[in-house]
């Protein structure tokens with residue numbers, strides 16, 4: 001499969017180039033030249049396959065012969081080695097748990113697949129790949145654990161000092177090996193600005209082979225289609241065939257992947273774009289005006305994005321027919337008070353604890369089901385992170401019901417290693433040049 005830039009649809013690059021460049025020079029995003037439909041037989045029989053089997057079939061459908069089948073199989077079976085169950089909470093309300101990977105967030109799907117694809121494409125004797133990643137919490141952990149021990153790669157994580165949760169910080173700073181963590185005295189935006197400047201710095205780029213692990217990378221998006229197919233497979237097993245997905249959204253990679261799955265033939269009645277107060281997309285879906293704005297801080301901080309970077313991909317998928325997009329995607333947004341209310345409601349009704357991002361997706365699904373009476377359609381809301389990653393959000397009575405997974409309990413026995421830096425570029429650059 002070849003890829004074009006959303007800013008120049010006649011451009012063509014290989015999958016390898018799309019993965020290593022992350023972003024085209026023209027600042028568009030890479031998209032596959034065509035999105036082949038899977039055959040009906042596969043879709044109708046999804047319930048007879050496992051998650052890695054589905055993943056392999058879907059990836060082959062999209063990538064063609066970019067990676068030979070045996071190698072692709074090795075990559076997928078190594079990357080997607082945890083499960084993604086749907087759990088029934090009430091009639092037609094299911095939660096898709098995407099937090100069973102090593103970092104306890106759905107970003108493990110993208111990060112683990114991308115790291116293995118990059119490692120696969122790195123040829124013998126090639127210069128070490130230096131991955132720079134700025135994180136507000138979840139991305140850094142997934143990327144660190146995705147690349148941990150992957151030969152010929154090194155990851156440098158930049159995170160805002162004092163602004164990630166304790167568990168997130170431990171996930172970023174206790175890895176060792178080829179992972180190092182920089183604690184920046186600033187905000188997430190400062191971290192991102194440092195990374196961006198590094199990519200344009202001549203001296204750094206001569207010395208190092210820098211790449212980004214941000215969600216703009218197409219290799220992070222593709223594996224996120226897998227769990228939509230797998231969720232549908234689980235519904236088929238329950239004798240259900242009509243589905244709406246509610247997706248808690250920030251940069252819109254997750255929803256973009258869902259739409260990619262739909263383009264490949266997954267029968268989805270509707271997607272719900274669920275956001276916090278950063279409601280650029282829900283606003284667009286109701287008013288038709290796309291007006292990015294500065295982000296505001298919320299309880300669901302992994303979705304604090306005012307100008308979602310993957311929106312250009314979604315717009316590109318529907319460029320021939322924006323009305324089709326509006327008929328397929330409905331937006332809902334909720335403020336922090338509503339988010340807390342939803343966390344309580346989910347706990348009271350089902351004795352189940354959701355993280356603040358997931359709570360927003362649940363509330364959006366419930367509101368949608370009330371607004372549009374579709375009794376024969378199953379609603380699946382995506383749970384993007386384990387609630388234990390956000391301990392400060394919950395009152396004690398709910399917090400005490402959160403089961404702490406083994407990955408987290410063992411973190412507390414490890415020692416934090418990080419380097420504290422200011423937010424000035426010169427200090428960051430000096431650190432990179434000195435610590436070869």
Ligand SMILES: *Cc1c(COP(=O)(O)O)cnc(C)c1O
Pocket residue numbers: 105107138139215248249250251252253254255302303357384385
């Ligand atoms: C990253 C993240 C999101 C937002 O996903 P996008 O693909 O950027 O829309 C939602 N919830 C959690 C927990 C996240 O870490």
